[in-house]
Amino acid sequence: MTKLICQRIMLKLSGEALMGEQGKSIDPSIVNRLATEIKELCDAGLQVGLVIGGGNILRGAEQATEGLNRVTADQMGMLATVMNALAMQDSLEFLGQPVRVMSSLKINQVCEDYVRRKAVRHLEKGRVVIFAAGTGNPFFTTDSAASLRAIEINADLMIKATKVKGVYSADPEKVADAKFYPKLTYNEALDQRLNVMDTTALVLCRDNNLPMRVMNIFESGAVMRLMQGEEIGSLIEQG
Numbered sequence: 376m377t378k379l380i381c382q383r384i385m386l387k388l389s390g391e392a393l394m395g396e397q398g399k400s401i402d403p404s405i406v407n408r409l410a411t412e413i414k415e416l417c418d419a420g421l422q423v424g425l426v427i428g429g430g431n432i433l434r435g436a437e438q439a440t441e442g443l444n445r446v447t448a449d450q451m452g453m454l455a456t457v458m459n460a461l462a463m464q465d466s467l468e469f470l471g472q473p474v475r476v477m478s479s480l481k482i483n484q485v486c487e488d489y490v491r492r493k494a495v496r497h498l499e500k501g502r503v504v505i506f507a508a509g510t511g512n513p514f515f516t517t518d519s520a521a522s523l524r525a526i527e528i529n530a531d532l533m534i535k536a537t538k539v540k541g542v543y544s545a546d547p548e549k550v551a552d553a554k555f556y557p558k559l560t561y562n563e564a565l566d567q568r569l570n571v572m573d574t575t576a577l578v579l580c581r582d583n584n585l586p587m588r589v590m591n592i593f594e595s596g597a598v599m600r601l602m603q604g605e606e607i608g609s610l611i612e613q614g
Contacts, residue, residue, distance in 0.1 A: 379421055379603065383528065385426065388409070390427060390455065392538075392593075416602065426521035426524060427517070429458070435448040435449035449514065454508070457486065467503055479508040494506070522575075526583045541556065541590055542609035557609055565581075587610070
């Protein structure tokens, strides 16, 4: 078996990644495909942490612009991430992959409370850990939550899963000649305001020397090839 370049990763998925073409907020077929790839990573010996956004169900910031109190709106968004986490947990368990959902909000009738030591222990035992409810605080995105949890569990790499090849100077779906960056530093990403992650998430990774790989999650088998050493997507790291 090919040696993996990492032992432990944090995979950040947008909530929109779970949506199907039929407009379903959660498409079971897509969740199952992603779960299958995650299980293959675990079968190869990789420890996987996972954060899923809630934008397919509700975005707190958008609700706030329409008159809802921002704190309430963000709390609703956190609950949306729990729904996505439970859907992914169900698919992983169906495939025979041990998994735990850990929430930053106390809702232990449906999942565990987040405790860093327990999360690390789950990972060491080969269980996927899905970190839900963001940081548990309003005004923070799930990007920031993913960066924070990745640092807390001592992940070797953060993978930001997108629908494009990697980091571009502009949206490649709108700008035909957008420049692709195979490699750049965190300071370059911040200075050029490239829409990789929000500023808090990028600064957390930069200040804690956590490398990030931005890649297309819809390319089948790409994460496994990355773990086997293939250069895929865009690498962001310290200068």
